[in-house]
Structure formats: C-alpha cells, structure tokens
Amino acid sequence: MENIIYFTIAWLDPYLMMLVAAGTFAGIYVGAIPGLSVTMTVSILISFTFKWDVNDALALIAGIYVGGVYGGGRTAILLNIPGAPSAIATAFDGYPLAKKGLAGEAIGLTTVMSVIGGLIGVITLAIAAPIISDFAIKFTSREYMLLGIIGIFLIGTLSGEGFAKGAFAGTIGVMIGMIGLDPMTAQARFTYGSINLMGGVPYVVAMIGFFGVTEALVQLDKIKMPYIKQKISKIIPNWSDIKRYFKLVIKSSGLGTLIGALPGTGGDIAALIAYDQAKRSTKNPEVPFGSGAKEGIIAPETANNAAVGGAFIPMLTLGIPGDAVTAIIIGALYIHGLKPGPLLLTETPHLFWFIVGNLTLANLFLLIFGLSGVRIFTKIVECPKAILIPLIIILSGVGAYAIQNNPIHIAWAMVFGVIGYMLKKYGFSVAPIILGVILGPMIDSNYRRAMMGANENVSQFLIDLITNPISLVLVCFLSLMFISQIPLVKNYRKQKFK
C-alpha cells in the first residue's frame, strides 16, 4: 500500500506533474534536433537541478530521458537524420515511409508502440529491481569490482571501432576519475600541485565536455547540411495496425528491456538488435525491410524506449549505470546525497517507487506530446546549426559552472570537448569514457577492499574470484567477453553468420 502512495506522488502533485511533463516535452524536442543526443541533453540540463529538491530533479530527469529517447525517431522519419544514436535503425525504414507520404502514420505508430515499450520496461523495472536488489545484498567488494569492469568493457565492445578503441576510451575515463585526493589515503593523484585538481574532476563537467561540447564541435563539419521536408498526413494510427504488430511489440520490448539492463549497453544497441531480430523473424513483410516496412520502425522504437526501464535496473539495484544516460543520472544522485545500490530499495523505497511512478507518467505524457504538434516540431528541428552550436557551448559553460560555481570548470569542459572531438575523428566512442569516470573510483575502492580482504595475497585474491559462485559467474562472463574479441573467434563467428 505504501509503495502505491510513493508511486503516485508525482501523479497527485501538480508541480511535480508539470515537471515530468516539461521534461518529456523538452526531451522530445531537444532530443530530436540532429546533433543533440539525449545524453547531451540530460548532461546539460541535469547540472541546473543540483540546487533543487531531489524529488523535483528526479521528476524532470525522468521526463527528459523518456522524451529524449523517443524524440530522435521523429527526425529519423522526417529528415532521414537520426536525432540520437538510438534512432539510427528507425531511419532505415522510417524515411522511405515518409517519402511515400506516410510520415504522419509512421510517427503515430512509433509513438503508440514506444509508449507500450516504455511501459513494459517500467513494469519490468518494478518487478525485477526488488528481486535483484535482495540478491545484490549478498555481493561483496569483489563482485562490485567485477561488475564495474564488465560495465566499462561491455560498452567498449559494442561502441566505436573495435574493442581496443573501446578499452582505451574506458581507461581514459578511469584515469580522469582517479584525479584528485585518494578518498582512502588522501594521497594526491595527478594533481601536479593544483588546488583545483585536489577535489577531482566532477562527473558532470566531464560529461558536459565529452557529450555537449564534443557534439557541438562535431556538428561544425555538418553546418551546411540541408534538411529535406516531408508532408505530414494523419497521425493517429489504425487500431488494426496496433493489433497486427502487437506480438512484435512485446518481443521487441522484452529484448529492449533485457539489453538495456545489461551494464554498459543502452537504447542504441537495443534498437539495432531489435531491428535485426525483426528482419530475421518477419517472414513475409508487406514491404521489404529498408523500403518502408512498418516492422522496421516499430521494432527499434519499441526496444529503445523499453531499454529506459531496463537501464534503471542495474543503476538502482547495483549502482552500476545501464547506459551513458543512467551514468549521468547516477552522478546526479550522488550529488543529491543518494547512494544507488542494493540498499536504496530497503533504506529509501519511496525514492524507488517515486522514480517508477515518474517514468510511467512520462510515458503517458509521451503519448500526448507524441501525437500532437508534429507541424510545429518540424519548424523547431530546422533551427540553423549556426545558432544552435554557439548556444550549446554557452549552455555547456553555464552547466559546468553551476556545479560548484567555479569558472575553471568551464575551461575543463571545453578542453574535454576538444579531446572528445579528436577521439571521435579517429573512430573512438566517448560513451566508455563517461562510464570509466563513474565506475573507475568504484572499481578502485572495491578492488582495494577485496585485496585487503585477501591479506594482499595475489593467489588468495584469485582463488576467491573463482571459488565464490557469484564471482565465478562474473569472471566467466568477463572472460567470454574478452574471448569473443580474439580475431580468430571473430572471424569464425563472421563465417558462421554468413
């Protein structure tokens, strides 16, 4: 009964409800602008909520996340430019549909299916999180260390050009996370006598730099890219279509939630895998995939929204971010004095159910905003990049400054932005860096606790890793991840796939 009360806090408070609605609206519109990903939107906007009450901040964040993941799909359909990485697969069939004059129908269908996917993800979160949380109480420092390593390397294997580049980016993040005074011994690390560096690099400054500023600089190359407008027809989808594709929606939602729940993976990977699965499992599509198949837009859009609920599972139960956006949210929760992990559900259950309630509400607002204002939407999305890019820089600067009111953080964010730009130019992904910044200090402290538990004896430490069942499962998972990256194994898998 208490949980239901916590769940409905935002539903009964007009101010919180307004914040969820505003977040969803902002998420849809900002996330849809090509070049402004949901990660970037969340990283910039979240910095403004640090002085707020935690409930207000969580209400806005939930809305931005749900709206932002959905928003990217609209531009993929209308302009053939995915607004966010999670909408890449949507463009494959969404744009051909728009060229046939079915843009409105495609948007309507993806909106309804995204909402269903999002709700399935949230229901899974509500059911699975308490179970996982109970189980996670048994986790020791060893398991947390292994989970952190898995999180960084999993995103490394799935993003950018190959495992080596992913691992390199992840370790850059770990090294950034090491800067400052060691919390266990107070010894300075990489501070070079600078007082500003003693306190370390705030998570959000690194995030704003690597996502906000980097993406703005990358967009400089595409400043003169023209938009091709499409006609908008009717938006409300047919009931027969919803019934017809319902099985696919359930399947894609399950897949999306599961992939979203894996530490380090997110909506972009969920969408691509769901698209691939839909392509394989749909025997006789009305229209071939790639030429405007409705299955080709439903599967990725459902999966990426379902992944939102999934990504919250490891974040709230283990303190491990499910994807780059939850990595930012976890940073914000720490700043608000909360500690995501297995104890969050037992010590602050109201917070968990409040988040679940907000995500559900955000999905309902998504239905309202998703099925309306498409014509105004096209005008906003067409905002010239020459105006947008300097505005992103200013907002990034304000966001970086707002964390500790320190002007040096503006300069740090800009330096991170330039580094991120150079790395992107050579095929590196910046997402592992962010996970490294968040998970690096966690791996560090848990490794040292585990090693001290083994009396600094390496053989004992290794024996502990393989004699404990939970550790053993995680070690096997980590080993499989490394084995799958060996060129011989990769070639074998490629040949088998062919």
Added chain:
Amino acid sequence: MNTPNELRPGEKIFSILLVLFSGFLFFESYKISQFKSLVTSGAMPMFASTLMFVSSIFILINTFSKNKTLKQNSFQVIKYLFPLRFILFVLLIFLYTFVIQYLGFLLASGIFLFISVWSLWEKGPLPAILISLSSIATIYLLFRIVFKVILPIGTFFQ
C-alpha cells in the same frame, strides 16, 4: 566518410601519440606510490594505464595494417583534423572561457554568441545581434530567474 578499414589522415601519428601518452601516464602512476604494495593509491592508476598502453599497442598495429587509400601530407592532416572554421571557433571558445571571469555571463556570452552567429550563419550583423540579445535574455530569465541557477559573475561586470 571513412570506413574502419580506411586510413584517416594523420591516423598513424595519432596512434603513435596514444602509445606515448599511455606510457607517460604509466610513468606518472608509478610515481604515486611505486610498487610498495598492491593496495596503494597508485595501484589502480597503474593497472588502468597498463591496460591503456596495451590497448594503444593494438590500436597502433590495427592502424598500420589499414588500407592507405589517399596520398597524405601534413596539409591534408591539418585540413581533416583542424579545419579553419574549427580552429577559429575553438579559439573563440577559449577566449570566451577566459573573459567570462572578467566580463561576467551576460556580456561575455552576448559577445561570444554575436561573433559566432555572425560568422557561422553568414546572414549579416543585424540578425546576429537580434538572435544574440533574445537568446541571452531567454537564458537569463529561464536559468537565473526560474531555475535559480547562479550564472558566472565577472570582476568588472556582474
């Protein structure tokens, strides 16, 4: 657009720099507490920088085994990595981050926005002024008045 198997301009030099950078980080990590114990402050930085070094070696090998499709010279490398628009814009950004502590948010951001929009949009100074003024006013109202966010204060101007 480059495919992963095509060599980008300057990629070989970049991969060599990554190896040198990770080697430097390993040396810096070693200096924190050397090999005194397995649980010192320097242990994790040493693990991470070792992994970084190994990854950079793999990146180097992969880069040197790529197809070289274009004849590359230093001019092409600079053009690819640092186009003139990028250099000027980054210089403007760093100038902005430097002067904001003296001029404050309103003045520094207004000037930055005006110069950026004027040069990038190419529609003349008047639209640039109008956009800059309206954008800064909106940001100020939204963040300072509504969200109560403290904006950077300058030594000479608030």
